[in-house]
Amino acid sequence: MKEDEEQPSEEELREAAALAAALEKDQAADPSAHDAPNDALEAAALLRQARAPIAVPAAAEPIVAAQAAPALEALRTRGRRRARLWIATSLLAPAAAAVWLLTSTMTHAPQSRGSAAPPAPTADLLAAQAQAARGGPGSVALARLDVEMRAYRRQYHAGLRQRLEETP
Amino acid sequence: MIARGPTRWLGVVALLGALAGGCARARHDGDARWIADAERRHALADQQLQAGNVAAAREALLGIVDGRTPADLPAGDRRGVLQDTYFRLAELDLKAGDPRAALTDVQRGLGLGGADDLFVANLLVVRGAAHEAMDDGAAAAADYHAALVINDKLLAETLQESRDARPAPGATP
Numbered sequence: 001m002k003e004d005e006e007q008p009s010e011e012e013l014r015e016a017a018a019l020a021a022a023l024e025k026d027q028a029a030d031p032s033a034h035d036a037p038n039d040a041l042e043a044a045a046l047l048r049q050a051r052a053p054i055a056v057p058a059a060a061e062p063i064v065a066a067q068a069a070p071a072l073e074a075l076r077t078r079g080r081r082r083a084r085l086w087i088a089t090s091l092l093a094p095a096a097a098a099v100w101l102l103t104s105t106m107t108h109a110p111q112s113r114g115s116a117a118p119p120a121p122t123a124d125l126l127a128a129q130a131q132a133a134r135g136g137p138g139s140v141a142l143a144r145l146d147v148e149m150r151a152y153r154r155q156y157h158a159g160l161r162q163r164l165e166e167t168p
Numbered sequence: 169m170i171a172r173g174p175t176r177w178l179g180v181v182a183l184l185g186a187l188a189g190g191c192a193r194a195r196h197d198g199d200a201r202w203i204a205d206a207e208r209r210h211a212l213a214d215q216q217l218q219a220g221n222v223a224a225a226r227e228a229l230l231g232i233v234d235g236r237t238p239a240d241l242p243a244g245d246r247r248g249v250l251q252d253t254y255f256r257l258a259e260l261d262l263k264a265g266d267p268r269a270a271l272t273d274v275q276r277g278l279g280l281g282g283a284d285d286l287f288v289a290n291l292l293v294v295r296g297a298a299h300e301a302m303d304d305g306a307a308a309a310a311d312y313h314a315a316l317v318i319n320d321k322l323l324a325e326t327l328q329e330s331r332d333a334r335p336a337p338g339a340t341p
Binding site for chain 2: 120121132134142146157160161
């Protein structure tokens with residue numbers, strides 16, 4: 001590297017100092033700023049503007065407030081409505097699911113399935129029962145009723161099982 | 169973001185639905201299994217009686233009434249199966265010469281509920297026989313009469329059904 005490139009010239013040092021001063025404070029108030037280059041001063045002014053909040057002139061404040069307030073209020077209302085909607089959904093969805101669960105469980109429970117009417121007894125079975133209900137010594141009539149009941153019982157159980165298996 | 173919320177809730181609802189469906193299915197399977205077990209035990213009792221082993225037949229039947237019945241089984245179905253089993257147990261007690269035990273079984277059966285059906289009529293018949301065996305003629309007559317009233321009603325229904333099932337005269341088959 002050359003010797004003259006490493007050491008800044010006096011003019012370069014003055015310009016750098018002026019730019020630093022312009023960035024630090026208002027350039028117009030600084031008399032030494034007159035020495036600063038114009039392009040550096042413009043850049044400094046832009047940087048200062050970017051950092052500063054947007055200032056509304058006092059005269060324009062009522063107009064801005066009149067126009068911005070409804071928009072801000074609408075935004076807030078929309079936000080509140082959305083929050084209410086979410087809360088309602090959060091409460092209603094599980095509640096609806098619970099009601100549906102309960103209803104579907106109850107409708108598939110005994111009440112809805114109901115008891116099946118037993119198959120109609122045959123005339124022979126009823127005759128055997130009537131015979132047994134006449135009483136008398138011995139157990140012949142009861143034994144006959146027992147035999148008739150075996151066939152009826154098989155039919156009854158098979159019907160019940162089939163119905164319960166087929167119930168969705 | 170907006171669509172994710174409702175989708176999540178739909179997922180929860182679907183999950184709960186699947187859960188409910190699964191529970192209902194499991195319950196129905198349990199009911200059918202209980203009926204199948206009762207069916208098997210009655211068949212076993214028939215075999216044991218055929219072989220002359222009354223004690224084993226009784227043991228098989230006791231498994232139905234002493235076991236746990238599915239709570240959600242339709243009440244009428246449960247009553248029918250259990251009353252029919254108590255009828256058989258009471259019958260076995262009578263055969264064994266123990267009318268008091270027969271009366272106890274009948275009382276348990278009738279305690280499950282009343283109806284004008286075959287099972288209740290059978291219990292009344294066997295209770296009448298137990299009273300008869302205990303020389304209580306009046307109680308026996310009352311039970312036999314109550315059984316015959318139901319029997320008469322059932323016979324009328326059976327005859328009506330067979331008349332309804334018969335094709336009307338002149339109808340083309």
